[in-house]
Amino acid sequence: MEAIHIFVKTSLPKYLRSLNVPKTFGGFSKLSGEDWVNLVPLVLCTAVFVMAIFRIFLGGSRKKNALPKVNQSIMKEDPKVVTQMDIEDIGEKIAFCRCWRSKKFPLCDGTHNKHNAEANDNVGPLLLRRAEGEK
Ligand code: FES
Structure with a gap:
């Protein structure tokens, strides 16, 4: 001292x-x-x-690795979230979640609207629909 x-x-x-x-x-x-x-x-x-x-x-x-995680809660026990669906099961149209906040993941349940309002973000689902006349 x-x-x-x-x-x-x-x-x-x-x-x-x-x-x-x-x-x-x-x-x-x-x-x-x-x-x-x-x-x-x-x-x-x-x-x-x-x-x-x-x-x-x-x-x-x-800080390194300080970026927020995209996936907050879905299948966290798995090393990678992979979802497989048969095209025949899709029907006329389907909306896949891209915000990772849906309770019905991988399908969109509209939760992105709440996220967008809170975070001033603009994420939304991937919409797939069959072309007219397609089976
Ligand atoms: S709930 Fe995630 S994109 Fe709609």
């Missing part, structure tokens, strides 16, 4: 007083090589601080 005390109370103020910081941006062009070398720790610490702030406030939502 004493090392931190000495750093904060003695070393850091001494270092900051020793810096030749110009009063204008134009003054940076008049700094010597030694002045620039002395500024390196301050610039690096400032950059790390700014990056940490950005990471905390902006980067937190970009």
